[in-house]
Amino acid sequence: MxxxxxxxxxxxxxxxxxxxxxxxxxxxxxxxxxxxxxxxxxxxxxxxxxxxxxxxxxxxxxxxxxxxxxxxxxxxxxxxxxxxxxxxxxxxxxxxxxxxxxxxxxxxxxxxxxxxxxxxxxxxxxxxxxxxxxxxxxRHAMGKNPGGSAYGYEKRIEHDGNGERIRGLQQIVPNEATVVVRIFEDYAAGLSPIAITRRLNADGVPSPRSGKASRHPLGKAAAWTPNTLTGNAARGTGILNNPLYVGRRPYAKQTYRKNPETGKRHAFVNPEDKRSDDVESPALGIVPLELWDRVKSRQAMLSRGRKPRTDLTSLPFFAQQRPRYLLTGKMTCGSCGASYAKSGKTRFGCQGAAKKGPTWCDNRLTIRQDELDARVLAGLASEMLRDNVVAAFLLEYEAETLRLTAETVSARPEREAELANLDHQLGRAKAAILKGVDATVFVDEMKIWTERRKALLA
Structure with a gap:
């Protein structure tokens, strides 16, 4: 059977x-x-x-x-x-x-x-x-909400003459609106996003995600972070960059595409010709225009912009893009579970305590990189090199090597077939371009095919 x-x-x-x-x-x-x-x-x-x-x-x-x-x-x-x-x-x-x-x-x-x-x-x-x-x-052109509700707003339930719900209506949440104005005023007064975040957490102000189930490994409730405020100015994300707070509703500043290798969505900034014009929604304004302009002026003054690649070599190491450290992503705070990352030029510290304040985590201890290296290597030498641990490791290594070898051999025909199919698709696309078809039609597909081809060859 x-x-x-x-x-x-x-x-x-x-x-x-x-x-x-x-x-x-x-x-x-x-x-x-x-x-x-x-x-x-x-x-x-x-x-x-x-x-x-x-x-x-x-x-x-x-x-x-x-x-x-x-x-x-x-x-x-x-x-x-x-x-x-x-x-x-x-x-x-x-x-x-x-x-x-x-x-x-x-x-x-x-x-x-x-x-x-x-x-x-x-x-x-x-x-x-x-x-x-x-x-x-x-829906956006009609002045309605085409997506989720930003902090400070919620859905407004209304029905038409047939009893059908009217989609895309929003209203202001007074308590959250007060917090939004407070954030703008503090930033305009000169406070940094980290300082504002620490104050909000110290005062027990619920964060935008505080009503959702916690994904924190220690079960801690959601808290304010600096990125919640600053977001990405080019994409209009972050509380300080949302023009709806002054009654202008944007749309299509960014688009999402799924990575075929991982299935995860990634955001991409849309070019100007693919964005929708802002729609006026004065009834949803929370922040006075004068306050908004002061915040934008301070952001412009503090903005460093993107430096040309040639200028990066003249910067000190800690001011450049930092390379991954041996223990990057493997260190967590024992008090709150947050990441232990760079806290200065040569030290590591709890990012939860640094960015969210003492109400989230009171662990202000930092450690030098050389001391951290010495402790880890000493632990490896004393604990991981014991005879029974080494024997267990060798057994697992041998078993995993055999499994990967068998998997590679069994999957090879499929990968060869997929590689041949990709070469065929790329060949057809190139032939079409040579015949006069607009090359931009194939841009996204050819990028995906090329990256997949590299992975298959590897």
Whole structure:
């Protein structure tokens, strides 16, 4: 009897949670009818099909790599992925291992399905993104909120004559608005973002994320940080850079794209021609224009701008971009769990205490880099080089080396096939450009293909 793994997914938390249960019920009926044996079940709730970086999908791929299944079954191909490249890679990986891919909608999946339906699903995903973006641009042009609510604002619930909720309405939160004005006044008076942050935390003022579940390893509540205030001026992020506080609503200053290697979103500043004009929203103004201008004047005065690369060599080491240290990202404060990072030219200290103040962490101890190195190396010599520890390390090293070697050998044909496909795509794109097609059409894709090609060659 063939071993079958079932996969189910729905896209967002706005969809019906019962969707997964419905998919599983319908899939299980077909599995029983075909005489297969369900051995594993994987699900992803509120996860987009634009990337394979989903917990359930990763677990499914791990089961496939371990040889635990003979068939992968889903309700439809778009449940597995809407990315044309990802569904093709998944299909090739399963076929290489002799695993059957089937869905309730398409039946046994063939290369023809991958080519045709994969293209249709990818196009639907792109069309949905375009429609959503156009709807948000229109909402912004109407003076409504196209995204989330910034600190100082909340949703305003109103309904039209048909009882339907009117989307994009906002109102001022008085308590938070008072804090916003306080931040602007303190900054205009000459206080640094760190000083303002420490005062807010000392006074127990709830931070913008204080109402959400804490992700802190020690369970500490969210606190104000300097970056919450300063953000990124070019992208309009940070409390001190939000023009909505003076009644001007911006939109499309930045866009997000997912890294195909990691599935994480990255922000990119939009060029001027792709930004929407600011829309006047005087009813949502919190900060007086005179105060806003004073803050902008101080920011301009303190701004250093980007220095040319040729000027960097004349700067002292600690004023340049610092290289990663041996223990970068591995040091944490024993009191609050915050990062221990550079606190001066040669010393390390708790960043929680330095930036959030004593109400967050009272650990003001710092340590010199040479002393830190000596302590770590002494610990390695006395603890990590004991015979039993070394023996355990060698066993684990040998086992991991064997596993990686086997994984590399087994994955080589897939990588070679993917490399050949990338070379083919790059060749077609170059040929199209030589024939007169606008090269900018392929810019984003060719960057992704080139980076992926480098990784595959490595």
């Amino acid at each position: 063939k071993r079958c793994a079932i996969y189910a997914r729905y896209s967002t938390d706005k969809q019906d949670v019962q969707s997964i249960e419905t998919q599983l019920m319908m899939c299980r009926r077909e599995v029983i009818r075909e005489g297969w044996q369900e051995v594993l079940c994987f699900t992803d709730a509120a996860e987009s099909a634009a990337t394979m970086h989903r917990p359930g999908m990763k677990a499914l791929l791990a089961a496939v790599a371990a040889g635990s299944v003979d068939i992968v079954y889903a309700d439809a191909m778009d449940r597995l992925s809407r990315s044309q490249a990802d569904i093709a890679t998944l299909f090739d990986s399963l076929r290489f291992r002799g695993i059957l891919l089937a869905t309730r909608k398409e039946g046994i999946v063939t290369p023809l399905h991958i080519g045709m339906i994969g293209t249709i699903n990818a196009e639907q995903l792109s069309a949905t993104s375009d429609k959503t973006r156009d709807a948000l641009v229109r």
